[in-house]
Amino acid sequence: MPWLLKKKEKVHNEETAAAVKAVEVSNDQQPEQETENDQEPLLQVMNVKRAFQVGGNQLAVLKGIDMELKKRQLVMLRGRSGSGKTTLMNIIGGLDLPTEGEVYFKGRPIHKWNDQMRTRIRRKEIGFIFQTFALMPLLSAYENVELSLRMAGFPKSQWKQRVTHCLDLVGLVKRMHHRPYEMSGGEQQRVAIAKAIAHRPSLILADEPTAELDSQMSAQVMAVFQDIIQTENVTICMTTHDPTILEVADHVYQMVDGKFIKQEN
Numbered sequence: 001m002p003w004l005l006k007k008k009e010k011v012h013n014e015e016t017a018a019a020v021k022a023v024e025v026s027n028d029q030q031p032e033q034e035t036e037n038d039q040e041p042l043l044q045v046m047n048v049k050r051a052f053q054v055g056g057n058q059l060a061v062l063k064g065i066d067m068e069l070k071k072r073q074l075v076m077l078r079g080r081s082g083s084g085k086t087t088l089m090n091i092i093g094g095l096d097l098p099t100e101g102e103v104y105f106k107g108r109p110i111h112k113w114n115d116q117m118r119t120r121i122r123r124k125e126i127g128f129i130f131q132t133f134a135l136m137p138l139l140s141a142y143e144n145v146e147l148s149l150r151m152a153g154f155p156k157s158q159w160k161q162r163v164t165h166c167l168d169l170v171g172l173v174k175r176m177h178h179r180p181y182e183m184s185g186g187e188q189q190r191v192a193i194a195k196a197i198a199h200r201p202s203l204i205l206a207d208e209p210t211a212e213l214d215s216q217m218s219a220q221v222m223a224v225f226q227d228i229i230q231t232e233n234v235t236i237c238m239t240t241h242d243p244t245i246l247e248v249a250d251h252v253y254q255m256v257d258g259k260f261i262k263q264e265n
């Protein structure tokens, strides 16, 4: 939906502007540490409903969604255009709030949180990947990844090592000084993955990450996803229309008209 893209682009631009202005974190400040219980689900969605006011009518888009994301899982959401996938992803990522229901991120009730608190958790703990890569065109691959560390307030002393490590994970260290227009779509998406994981989020949300890619590049992106789930200890939740990649998912949620109809795997 065009308006949804606009909303995402707006978030991206605002965060980029904030990053440019950001005071660089001086040296040895450590990112927030927390004790993690490995058995606890990363994210729980309980009876989530979302309705929109359209004209004088209420349009029910999500009609009671229950979902659980475990740690180190690759979870896919599939469903026809308009079934509600993006609406749900926006709620999971703290960009939107449910009309009813509860959303817990590491046991914390983000459905009760205000904008500021949700922005904070988004910057620190969630990485976003978009269909159209969303890289800054005038920045090199290295600078694009570094930007996400600035935005998250990651210690500056660790930037170089972390950026190089993330580009290495996606197989693009040798291309670190190249700008997006000098790279293929698959390479750009791999830079976007490096950017999304750089600040060590525990959840990556990816909206149709392979939609712009041919089958070979899609396979490369999915291989990188499987790799970073183990090495970077992340959970990935992605939407897709591509039936050929469903088999690599740990779990597939099939959405029809705002509800999950059947859970595979």
Ligand SMILES: Nc1ncnc2c1ncn2[C@@H]1O[C@H](COP(=O)(O)OP(=O)(O)OP(=O)(O)O)[C@@H](O)[C@H]1O
Pocket (backbone or CB within 6 Å): 001, 004, 052, 053, 054, 059, 061, 079, 080, 081, 082, 083, 084, 085, 086, 087, 088
């Ligand atoms: N803010 C809003 N105001 C009114 N209607 C909305 C709003 N957001 C979403 N919708 C409607 O909700 C329905 C679901 O939209 P959504 O974008 O979540 O579907 P989707 O499954 O992600 O589709 P696609 O695969 O095309 O991206 C659509 O009918 C859309 O028009």
